[in-house]
């Protein structure tokens with residue numbers, strides 16, 4: 362199997378970007394070189410400028426497990442004027458993590474890298490509902506008491522909405538993330 | 541109508557609403573047809589905050605249907621103060637009753653409770669959330685007095701915290717209604733409600749005074765502005781005074797205007813208005829009984845199938 366076949370075969374259906382970023386070795390663009398190449402792990406690209414640290418906080422990635430993390434902030438981008446980009450060695454994101462990510466980085470692209478090659482690349486798909494990953498900050502909401510209930514939020518175009526008290530959260534979503 | 545629970549007015553279609561209102565009208569015209577229909581049934585009343593009026597209305601409705609009620613009692617004397625969760629309490633009472641009525645101070649309480657029970661559950665108010673049976677009796681009163689088609693309604697007062705307002709506004713989107721919202725800025729409709737109303741394609745406008753819209757109104761729905769929403773007494777007096785209705789403030793109103801209020805009122809409608817042709821708020825309160833009888837009949841009747 363050639364490198365090309367391996368890359369193409371693993372392309373995710375939801376990859377609409379058509380971009381040919383290469384996060385391993387090879388034909389990396391200049392700006393890609395500002396953060397280190399990775400061997401195995403995940404590259405989260407096209408994160409809105411300024412959100413990189415929030416993304417790491419959401420994913421609970423803080424370097425405490427010795428993982429190698431590179432962060433590029435305000436990197437020039439074709440799609441946005443500026444973007445953030447995150448590379449984490451030896452870590453592949455789960456679907457739950459991707460779901461949460463969509464809420465604060467809806468335009469992000471997730472690239473799974475193995476042996477310096479992008480084996481899977483996908484735009485994140487926003488789920489209709491997220492359960493258990495956010496907690497409602499409305500003190501009048503039934504979910505904030507001692508009830509045996511899992512939080513549930515409907516995902517709107519640019520916001521999330523508590524399925525119980527119906528409060529809409531827009532700018533303040535990172536603050537709702539369960540830690 | 542086939543619903544296991546009545547949680548918000550949002551879940552009801554226009555046809556659902558009309559089914560309830562039509563049935564309420566039938567019951568209102570002839571109560572004998574349903575007088576003994578539920579003689580072996582018990583309605584569980586779970587009121588986690590005081591509301592004598594709503595509770596009495598449900599109790600009357602159930603007894604007029606031949607049934608009886610069991611009442612969890614006041615919050616002080618119940619297990620709530622011992623820290624039992626709502627989810628536990630409701631599952632216990634579910635075993636005693638054929639249907640449940642829940643009033644709770646937290647938003648979303650009825651939605652959550654409905655996930656734990658199999659018997660029909662009626663939301664009788666969840667914090668700043670919903671109060672659908674109030675909405676049904678409001679709609680019934682509007683239909684009786686002004687009609688629900690080609691309606692121009694003004695809703696005035698505390699639009700931010702008033703759950704009756706939110707539920708009513710949402711239900712009215714199912715009808716051909718122009719809705720005017722009149723309130724001080726600080727008590728304007730929450731963005732959630734405006735979002736929902738726009739989603740439904742509703743025709744709504746917001747105002748800070750009654751004068752400009754009063755002549756066009758078929759119905760004026762007044763709600764209470766509460767003292768505790770304001771940091772100091774002066775501010776409250778100043779604002780509340782602008783949203784009070786007296787005989788003088790109605791000079792430009794249409795002769796056919798219907799004035800409604802969910803009650804209890806304090807001073808937002810002067811007693812002099814009570815004797816005018818406009819006043820429909822006591823009739824509105826009385827309508828709670830046939831409307832709740834109709835709802836209980838539909839919910840309990842369905843549970844037989």
Ligand SMILES: [Zn+2]
Nearest residue numbers: 497502523526
């Ligand atoms: Zn909530």
